[in-house]
Amino acid sequence: MRWVVQGLRGEMGSGASPASVATHAVAPAATDRRGPVLVGGGSEESLRRFLHGLPGVDQVGAEARAARLAARSIKREAKLAALDLAVRCVDLTTLEGADTPGKVRALCAKARRPDPSDPAVSPVAAVCIYPDLVGLARQQVGSSGVAVASVATAFPSGRASLRVKLADVEEAVAAGADEVDMVIDRAAFLAGRYGKVRDEVVAVREACRGRVLKVILETGELSTYDNVRRASWLAMLAGADFVKTSTGKVAPAATLPVALVMLQAARDFASATGHQVGVKVAGGVRTAKDAIRYLVVVNEVAGPAWLSPGAFRIGASSLLNDLLMQRATQLGGAYAGPDDFTLD
Amino acid sequence: MPERPGGGLPVRKTYKLFIGGTFPRSESGRSYPVTSEDGAFLANAAMASKKDLRDAVVSARRALGTWWGATAYNRGQVLYRVAEMLEGRRSQLGDEVAAAEGLGRRAALRLVDLAVDRWVWYAGWADKLAQVAGGVNPVAGPYANYSLPEPTGVVGVVAPRASSLLGLVSVVAPVIVSGNTAVVLASETRPLPAVTMGEVLGTSDLPGGVVNLLTGRTSELAPVLASHRDVDGLDLVGAEPDEAAGLEMAAAGNVKRVLRPGPVEPDWGRPPALRRMLAFVETKTVWHPVGI
Amino acid sequence: MELTAWTYSPAPESRQVVSLRPSYGLFVDGEFVAPRGGGFFPTVNPATEETLAEVALAGPEDVDRAVGAARRAYEGRWGRMRGTERAKYVYRLARLIQERARELAVLETLDNGKPIREARDIDVPLAAAHFFYYAGWADKLEYAGLGPSPRPLGVAGQVVPWNFPLLMAAWKLAPALAAGNTCVLKPAETTPLSALVLAEICQQAELPPGVVNVVTGPGSTGAAVVSHPGVDKVAFTGSTEVGKGIQRALAGTGKRLTLELGGKAANIVFDDAPLDQAVEGIVDGIFFNQGHVCCAGSRLLVQEAVAEAVLDRLKQRVETLRLGDPLDKNTDIGAINSAAQLAKIEELAASGEAEGAERWSPPCAVPERGYWFPPTIFTGVSQSHRIAREEIFGPVLSVLTFRTPAEAVAKANNTPYGLSAGVWTEKGSRAQWVARHLRAGVVWANTFNRFDPASPFGGYQESGFGREGGRHGLEAYLEAGDA
DSSP states (O other), X not given: OHHHHHHHHHHHHTSSSOOXXXXXXXXXXXXXXXXXXXXSSOOXXXXXXXXXXXXXXXXXXXXXXXXXXXXXXXXXXXXXXXXXXXXXXXXXXXXOTTOOHHHXXXXXXXXXXXXXXXXXXXXXXXXXXXXXXXXXXXXHHTTSSOEEEEXXXXXXTTOSOHHHHHHHHHHHHHTTOSEEEEEOOHHHHHTTOHHHHHHHHHHHHHHHTTSEEEEEOOHHHHOSHHXXXXXXXXXXXXXXXXXXXXXXXXXXXXXXXXXXXXXXXXXXXXHHHSOOOEEEEESSOOSHHHHHHHHHHIIIIIOGGGOSTTTEEEEESTHHHHHHHHHHXXXXXXXXXXXXXXXX | OOOOXXXXXXXXXXXXXXXXXXXXXXXXXXXEEEEOTTSOEEEEXXXXXXXXXXXXXXHHHHHHXXXXXXXXXXXXXXXXXXXXXXXXXXXXXXXXXXXXXXXXXXXXXXXXXXXXXXXXXXXXXXXXXXXXXXXXXXOSSSEEEEEEEEEOSEEEEEOOSSOTTHHHHHHHHHHHTTTOEEEEEOOSXXXXXXXHHHHHHXXXXXOTTSEEEEOSOHHHHHHHHHHOTTOOEEEOTTSOHHHHHHHHHHHGGGTOEEEOOOSSXXXXXXXXXXXXXXXXXXXXEEEEEOOO | OOOSOOOOOOOBOOGGGOOOOSEEOEEETTEEEOOSSOOEEEEEOTTTOOEXXXXXXXXXXXXXXXXXXXXXXXXXXXXXXXXXXXXXXXXHHHHHHHHTHHHHHHHHHHHHOOOHXXXXXXXXXXXXXXXXXXXXXXXXXGGSSSOSSOEEOSEEEEEOOSSSHHHHHHHHHHHHHHTTOEEEEEOOTXXXXXXXXXXXXXXXXXXXXXXXXXXXXXXXHHHHHHHOTTOOEEEEESOHHHHHHHHHHHTTTOOEEEEEOOOOOEEEEOTTSOHHHHHHHHXXXXXXXXXXXXXXXXXXXXXXXXXXXXXXXXHHHHHTOOBSOTTBTTOSBOOOSOHHHHHHHHHHHXXXXXXXXXXXXXXXXXXXXXXXXXXXXXXXXXXXXHHHXXXXXXXXXXXXXXXXXXXHXXXXXXXXXXXXXXXXXXXXXXXXXXXHHOOOSEEEESOOSOOOTTSOBOOSGGGEESOBSHHHHHGGGEEOTTO
C-alpha cells in the first residue's frame, strides 16, 4: 500500500535523524520473534500527523459493511469448521474480583478439554486472568498447549504510574504468563498525547521479554472509528502482537464494525510492513452466531491468514458452551441443551 | 415614431439582434420589413440566420456558468434591475407595442406595466424557488438527503407570436430566474418590442449571453433550435400549431425538456404560476451519511 | 490444521415458497385473461436457462382492451373515489407485498438472476416502501406543491425494465395510483413474473377492476401501450435509445411523458477519501445487481495520488465477491439477465481490450449453464474509449484518474448522460462543491446506490426527465391545479 509506506517514510523523514525505518527501530531482543518497533523516535507532532493522515472511516459505510457481512449464511461443513476454529481461538476469560483459585482451576480444566464427552474438541487458545492468579493457572494448564494470558498495567482503567504498570507486567511474566493483555492510556490518547501512549506500549513490550503482547484499546471509550483506526496503528507501530478491542468492563465492548476497522488496520499494516499483527475481540461475544460473524469478517476483511489462534482471538467465557452446543447440534442433527455441557 | 414637437427629422433606430450582450446585425446581412397591424411599414428587422443562432447558443452556453454560479440573491437583483430599466423605457415600448399589436396607446402601456410587474414578480423568485421546489427528504437511514432545483441549461424559447412584449417577458423571465440561459426567437411578425427589450436587458447588469434574442423567420430558425444538441430545453409556446409536433420530435434527439404550446396563446394578463419555472429546472438529490 | 481457505457451504433459499403456474394470461379488468393475439412466450431462469413459465404475448388488441379497462375504471369508481379511500387501497398493496415478501424475492431471483440477498433486502422491501410512502399522499395531494386542486392525468401507460422488475413496477404504480390515475403496466419481456404476482396482489387487495392492468410481451407490446391514443401519460424506464423513440412518437400528441433512461455515472474518489468505505462504494456502485443498474458507478475517477492504493484494495475486495447460484444467500453476483445482454457486455468488454485498456477479473469459476460474466475492472482507460462512454449495463468498471477537483468534475460531466454520480472525500466543503458542479440527478457523497421512496430519482440530459420518488414523483402523475 503506497500511501502507508509513504506515510511511514514521511514520519521518519520528519525527525532529526536520518530517515529510515531501521535506524529508528528499537532493536528487538535476539530471541524476540516479533517485528521491529517502527516509531521508536519521532516527535509527538510527527506521530500525530501520521495518525491523522490515515484515511478516515465513514461510520455509516463501515457499519453497513459489517451488517452485510453479518448476513452471510454459514451452513453445514463451513459452520462446523467455523465452530471448531472459534473454539481454538477462544481466550477463556475470568476477570472478576471474586475470582478464586477454585474458579481458576475449573476454568483451566475447561480450557484444556472444553467438551469432556468429545476428545475431538481442541483446547482453547488461552486462559485470561488477573496477574495474581497466573502462577496457579500456569500450573493448571501444564503442557496442554493452552497459554496463560494475564491482564496487566492496572487493568482495566490503566490509571496508575508507568512504574506500577511495569511492575504489574513483570510480576505476571515472572509468574509464568505466556501472554500479556495491557491497556492503553485512553486519557492520554483522547488528549492527543500519542507519544505517551506509544512510549508506554514500548516500555511494556520490553517488560514482556518476548511474551505475546496484546494491546487493549478499549474502543468503547474511543468513541469514533477514526480513533479506533489510529489507536490500532499506534499500538501496532509500538510493537503490539495483537490489538484487542476491550477490557470487557466498558460498554460497548467488541462490536462487529469495530472489529472490521481493526482488521482493516491489521491488513494495511501487514501490507505496509510485512508484519502480521493479530486482532482480539473481547466482551459481548456470547453466542456461536456472534463468533461466526466475527470469523466471517476476519475471513473477508483481513483474509484467511488471520483465521487462526495465532492471529485472531475471542476473549469470552459463556461463548464456549454455546460453541460446543452448536457443534453438537451440527454433528448430531438434534438441538443440544445447556445441561449437556459443563458450567464452570 | 412620434413627431418632434420642435420640428426636425426623428432619428430612426436600427433594430438588431442581441447576442452575447452585443447588438450585431445578422451575419447573413439579411433583414425583413416589419409592418404594423394595419400594414404600415415600421422598420426593417434583422433576419437571423442559422449561424446567428449557432452563435447565440455558444454565447448562452458560455454564460451559463457565470449566471448559474451567481448567488440567487444576485440573480434576483439583476432581474429587478431589468424591471427598473424597463420602466424607464415605458413610453417607447408603449408606442412599439401599440404599433406591433394594433392597440391604443393606453392599452399598450397597460401591457408594458404588466411586463414590468412580471419582471418584479419573477425577480423575487430567484432566492425562493429552491425553498419551494426543493427540500429535505426524510429517508429511512442515517443519511442527510436534500433535493434542490438546478437550471436545465441552455433553453430555446419560441416566443409568443401575438403578445410581443408581455408574452415575451412572461416566458423569458421564468427561464432565466433559476439560472438557465436563453436563446429566444422573437415573434416573427411583431419583433420590434423584443429588440427594445433586448436593449433593456443589455443595460441591466445581466451578464452577456444570458438572454440572446433573434428576430427572423421562425420556420427557418425553430427547427435548428429544436435539433441543436447543445440546447437542453425548448419552450414552444410561440410555435405554429402545425409545426410544434415536428419541433418536439426534433427535440427528442438529445432528450430536451419541451414545454408544449397550448391550443391557443395563453392570456398573459393572468397571474403567472410556478409552471414555467419548473419546466426548466432539474431536481438534484444529494445523499450524505450522517455519522461521527 | 489451519484453515487455508474457508469456503462457505451453499446456503440456498428454498424455491418451494414460489408456486409457478405453467402459463400466465394478461391481467385486464381485474381478471387474468388469454391473449386475443393468441401467443405465449417462455420466460427463463437466466441462471439455468430453464423455462419458468409461459407468458401471454399481448398484441395491439389486448393492449386496447387493457387501456379500455383502465379508462372505464378511471371514469368510474376509481376516478370518483375520495383520496382517503384510494390511500387505503395503496396501503393494502404495501402490506400484501410485505406479507408475500419471501415469495416475491425468490420469484424475482428466479426470473431475473439477481442474488437473493438483493431481492430479499433491497428490491422487495423497497417496493413495499414505495407503496407505503405514496399511499399517504393520496389524500394530501393539495399539499404536493401543485396548486390547491391538482388533478390526475387519466390512464398511465407504464413500461418498465428487467433490472428491477418489481421495484420499477412499484415506482410507476404507487405514485400513479395515489394521484388517482389508472394504469396499464408493461413489464419487461424477460422478467414478467413478479408483475403478474403483483397483479394477483391487486386482486387480493380487491382493487377495483381495471385500475391496474398488466400486459406482457416484447418491445412491440410496449410500443402499442405508449402509442395507444387512450393513454394520457407515458412513463418509461429503459434505454436512452428507446426513450428517444418514445419522445418522438409522442410528439404532438399532448400525452404527458417521463423518461428514466441510461447512465454512465462517475464515481469520484479523492485522495482524502475514507478509502475502505470508498472501495465498498465502488463495489456497490458497479457490481450491485450485476451492474444492471442505470445509475451504476461505471466510471471510477480516482485521484492519482491514491490510484494505486485504491486499486489494490479494490482488487482484494473484488476477489472476495462470490459469483454463482443467485438463490444462494451468500451470492454477491448473480446471472446476467439474458443471452442478448451477455453478448452486449462481452462485445463492449472486448472493445475495451481492443482499444488498449487493461482488463482484470478475479479468479472466478463460472457455472456451466446460464449467463454469467465475472466482475471485471479495466484500468488505463481514457475518456475516448467506448467503455468510458457507452453504458455497458454489466459488472464492468472503467478506471480513470484525475489530478484536480476541476478535472474530476469536467471528466465526470463529459457525457451525454446525467443520471447519478458519486464523490468520496472527507472534506465537507469539497463534497458540496463537487455535488453542486456534477450534472446529475442524484449525487451520492461518501455513499453510493442508496434508494428511498422519499428521495427523488431521475436524470439530467439524456438520462431522461421527470422524477420518481418523493413529492417530486407526484408531479409526473398530476396536472397542476393552477394552470
